Amino acid sequence: MSVTSSTAVVDQLGELPPGHMQAPPRSWWDRSFRPLLLAGLSVGIVVLAILLIFIFVSGWSRLTPTLWQNMPSIQFPELAGAQSAIMGSIWVIATTACISLPVGIMAAIYLEEYGNPNGRFFRLVEINIQNLAAVPSIVYGILGLGVIARALALGQTVITAAITLSLLVLPVVIISTREALRAVPQSIRFGSLALGATKWQTIWKQVLPAALPGTATGSILALSRAMGEAAPLLLLGAVTYITFNPSGVMSAYTVMPIQIYNWTSQSRDEFHTLAAALCVLLLVILLIMNGVAIFLRNRYQRRW
Amino acid sequence: MKMSTTAKPDTEPRNLVGVSADGSDPAPTPRAHSLMDALVFGRPAPSPDLLDPVLSLRKVHVYYGDYEAVRDVTMSMGKNEITALIGPSGCGKSTLLRCLNRMNDLIPGARVAGDIRYHDIDIYQPDVDPIELRRRVGMVFQKPNPFPKSIFDNVAYGPRVQGVKKSELADIVEESLRHAVLWDEVKAKLKESGLALSGGQQQRLCIARCIAVKPDVILMDEPCASLDPIATQRIEDLMRALAADYTIVIVTHNMQQAARVSDRTAFFTAELDDAGVRHGRLVEFDVTNKIFTSPADGRTEAYVSGRFG
Ligand SMILES: Nc1ncnc2c1ncn2[C@@H]1O[C@H](COP(=O)(O)OP(=O)(O)OP(=O)(O)O)[C@@H](O)[C@H]1O
Ligand SMILES: [Mg+2]
Numbered sequence: 001m002s003v004t005s006s007t008a009v010v011d012q013l014g015e016l017p018p019g020h021m022q023a024p025p026r027s028w029w030d031r032s033f034r035p036l037l038l039a040g041l042s043v044g045i046v047v048l049a050i051l052l053i054f055i056f057v058s059g060w061s062r063l064t065p066t067l068w069q070n071m072p073s074i075q076f077p078e079l080a081g082a083q084s085a086i087m088g089s090i091w092v093i094a095t096t097a098c099i100s101l102p103v104g105i106m107a108a109i110y111l112e113e114y115g116n117p118n119g120r121f122f123r124l125v126e127i128n129i130q131n132l133a134a135v136p137s138i139v140y141g142i143l144g145l146g147v148i149a150r151a152l153a154l155g156q157t158v159i160t161a162a163i164t165l166s167l168l169v170l171p172v173v174i175i176s177t178r179e180a181l182r183a184v185p186q187s188i189r190f191g192s193l194a195l196g197a198t199k200w201q202t203i204w205k206q207v208l209p210a211a212l213p214g215t216a217t218g219s220i221l222a223l224s225r226a227m228g229e230a231a232p233l234l235l236l237g238a239v240t241y242i243t244f245n246p247s248g249v250m251s252a253y254t255v256m257p258i259q260i261y262n263w264t265s266q267s268r269d270e271f272h273t274l275a276a277a278l279c280v281l282l283l284v285i286l287l288i289m290n291g292v293a294i295f296l297r298n299r300y301q302r303r304w
Numbered sequence: 305m306k307m308s309t310t311a312k313p314d315t316e317p318r319n320l321v322g323v324s325a326d327g328s329d330p331a332p333t334p335r336a337h338s339l340m341d342a343l344v345f346g347r348p349a350p351s352p353d354l355l356d357p358v359l360s361l362r363k364v365h366v367y368y369g370d371y372e373a374v375r376d377v378t379m380s381m382g383k384n385e386i387t388a389l390i391g392p393s394g395c396g397k398s399t400l401l402r403c404l405n406r407m408n409d410l411i412p413g414a415r416v417a418g419d420i421r422y423h424d425i426d427i428y429q430p431d432v433d434p435i436e437l438r439r440r441v442g443m444v445f446q447k448p449n450p451f452p453k454s455i456f457d458n459v460a461y462g463p464r465v466q467g468v469k470k471s472e473l474a475d476i477v478e479e480s481l482r483h484a485v486l487w488d489e490v491k492a493k494l495k496e497s498g499l500a501l502s503g504g505q506q507q508r509l510c511i512a513r514c515i516a517v518k519p520d521v522i523l524m525d526e527p528c529a530s531l532d533p534i535a536t537q538r539i540e541d542l543m544r545a546l547a548a549d550y551t552i553v554i555v556t557h558n559m560q561q562a563a564r565v566s567d568r569t570a571f572f573t574a575e576l577d578d579a580g581v582r583h584g585r586l587v588e589f590d591v592t593n594k595i596f597t598s599p600a601d602g603r604t605e606a607y608v609s610g611r612f613g
Binding site for chain 2 (some may be wrong): 189190194201210
């Protein structure tokens with residue numbers, strides 16, 4: 001087939017008049033398309049650069065160890081730090097990971113390996129997950145406040161925040177894990193099953209390890225989104241002025257985006273500098289997380 | 305075997321297919337040029353009747369949904385014999401092979417009617433555990449499919465999932481790799497990925513992985529399809545050696561391969577029924593020599609002599 005069609009192309013080329021290889025005069029649209037695309041691309045980069053330079057310059061003077069060594073203070077901005085917010089973020093994100101990763105990965109395994117894709121239940125779940133991924137985060141905040149903080153009486157604690165953020169990132173974890181599982185070739189499953197492994201052994205020892213890099217990439221990106229999230233936590237009452245580190249999941253807490261929000265709403269300029277410095281720190285952490293995700297993706301991409 | 309060609313001395317035949325002992329000979333391999341050459345192998349001819357069938361199929365039909373891919377197959381595979389399944393593409397060889405260790409269970413819509421027995425057990429009875437069956441009836445796939453793990457872990461995987469003690473694994477891995485004639489090539493790099501091997505080495509790794517679980521039967525679906533002549537040669541030699549301990553069923557498109565390695569050959573073809581639907585049918589099943597030298601059916605003759613398909 002392909003041989004005949006390619007000879008046909010060659011024949012056609014042979015009949016073309018000499019000189020047909022010269023580029024035809026290009027239209028205005030043709031010539032301007034590429035610069036236009038470049039311009040579109042540079043808007044993003046320029047905005048990001050301006051943003052980074054701006055907050056870097058404004059926060060530079062407070063990018064000192066006191067930022068993570070000291071607690072927030074209302075009276076003494078020159079002594080104030082963000083340790084409670086940094087530790088709060090770590091607690092909340094770690095707890096979120098502990099909840100959302102096992103649940104999300106199990107859900108994805110069910111959908112990819114066990115579920116019947118033509119079943120009604122399966123399609124209902126699938127559509128719901130896609131819709132949930134598009135729900136604004138503030139809505140999750142309302143849910144968390146009404147159901148987790150009040151109805152379940154978990155209050156304004158790390159665990160409430162973690163459960164709420166877990167719900168927020170769960171669709172992303174499930175979708176990216178499913179993609180990673182789907183990328184594992186069937187021949188690996190068949191090879192394992194043909195050796196007398198059970199379905200569960202095949203999933204646990206072959207499919208999941210092979211899907212791990214993809215899962216990790218998606219999960220890290222999802223968690224880094226949760227880390228920068230302020231809206232749902234504002235509703236959950238993380239606004240309170242906290243000068244201690246969380247001591248457990250039932251502890252009160254604040255997180256970095258909320259601390260930034262607090263400081264920017266203060267009237268004194270010193271606090272704005274602090275907010276900018278904390279922004280830089282948050283961005284650095286997020287960039288590192290995304291960097292790890294990209295590294296994992298490139299390092300372990302398609303080994304078969 | 306009454307053919308005059310069997311008079312060739314036993315020590316000679318390996319050279320007929322022309323690879324020097326260390327496999328390094330770069331000269332074009334003077335392989336068997338005709339089927340007659342290929343049949344000159346100095347093996348004792350199998351008895352015309354199967355005395356000790358390990359697998360026996362009776363009136364087997366295989367369906368994919370409503371489509372009947374294989375129709376009414378009755379045949380057996382004898383102990384310590386190599387049975388070759390040949391026939392044109394799409395005649396249901398792979399389908400039939402996958403039924404023998406119930407890998408077809410994994411294909412949605414696939415269904416088997418009739419009777420397939422492993423020794424005396426009807427393997428499609430509800431009380432038969434396909435996992436247990438696959439431990440005894442192993443499979444090597446057409447495309448080498450090593451796991452994305454180290455060479456050691458590839459071979460140790462089967463024993464591990466069956467709960468073999470950790471202390472025994474090293475011995476099993478070495479023994480299996482030796483058995484698959486791969487040990488000398490990989491003994492220094494057991495910790496490296498199985499995917500870093502060449503295609504032929506990967507296929508031998510898959511064979512080692514398969515024999516590590518000590519099956520009774522090995523099913524091979526075109527195991528040499530993606531290999532060069534030297535790797536093919538190695539795998540064929542390996543199959544002959546394995547036949548001493550295992551019962552082997554092999555699907556192949558290579559007539560000479562079937563002639564060279566198998567004891568018995570089953571020829572399948574795709575037949576149109578009255579409604580114009582193609583079904584795989586077993587045309588002839590006999591001792592390999594017979595199939596290639598004096599087949600009973602005209603279609604077999606046409607196929608093995610290259611006038612068909
Ligand atoms: N998973 C499947 N679902 C539906 N039909 C299938 C499936 N696998 C095979 N078939 C059909 O069954 C028939 C036999 O296929 P099979 O793969 O067994 O042929 P084969 O003899 O192995 O061919 P080849 O030599 O090309 O490998 C074909 O018509 C094919 O289309
Ligand atoms: Mg096939």
